[in-house]
Amino acid sequence: MSKTIMIVDDSATMVLSLKSTLEMNGFKVETAGDGAQALTKLKGGVKPDLIITDINMPNMGGLELIKNVRTLPGLRFTPILTLTTESQAEKRDEGKRLGATGWLVKPVAGPDLVKVIKQVLPGA
Numbered sequence: 144m145s146k147t148i149m150i151v152d153d154s155a156t157m158v159l160s161l162k163s164t165l166e167m168n169g170f171k172v173e174t175a176g177d178g179a180q181a182l183t184k185l186k187g188g189v190k191p192d193l194i195i196t197d198i199n200m201p202n203m204g205g206l207e208l209i210k211n212v213r214t215l216p217g218l219r220f221t222p223i224l225t226l227t228t229e230s231q232a233e234k235r236d237e238g239k240r241l242g243a244t245g246w247l248v249k250p251v252a253g254p255d256l257v258k259v260i261k262q263v264l265p266g267a
Contacts, residue, residue, distance in 0.1 A: 146267050147171040148260070149191035151181040151208060152226070153200040157249075161195065161226075164253040170260075170267070178203030182211055185218060193264050198227040198234065206234075206241055213242040222263040226251060 148170050150161050155176075162172045173189050175181035177200040185191075194212065198205035205225055212218050222244040229235075230248045238246055244263050247256070261267050 145169050145171050146192040146264055147173060147190070149173040149175065149181060149184070149189065149194045151175045151178060151194065151196040151200070151205065153177050153197065157197070157226075161256070164256065165260075167253075168257050177201055178205060178208030178211070181208055185212065185215060190217065191221065192267070193260060194221060194223045195226050196223060198225055198229050198238070206237060209238065209241045209243050224259065224263065226256075 148165055150158050150172060152158050153176055158174050162174060165172050173184065173191055175184055179202040196205040196208055205227065209223050212223065223242065224245045224247055225238050225243050226247045226249055228249050235246045245259060247259065
């Protein structure tokens with residue numbers, strides 16, 4: 144049973160690159176261009192096993208998305224990884240406080256990303 148990962152990033156290039164890496168590793172991929180779009184999909188019944196989100200996006204950024212996801216029934220404990228150019232400790236701490244499972248700073252090599260996913264997603 145393959146796991147579904149939702150990628151939330153306003154960079155189409157980033158989304159494509161992540162999507163191909165993940166699909167090559169046997170994951171199903173859902174994508175969203177920003178936090179608002181991701182929330183709409185989640186509320187509409189998309190149930191990812193893991194969410195990977197950028198932090199700085201138009202409409203709704205990653206931190207706000209994490210805060211909102213944590214209030215949705217069935218997604219309170221879904222692992223959320225941030226993948227961002229932000230490496231500031233304050234942002235990272237805020238992410239953790241809001242419920243981020245892990246904080247990755249771009250760029251992340253495909254194999255490294257897959258390794259982290261396997262650590263936070265049992266059975267992946």
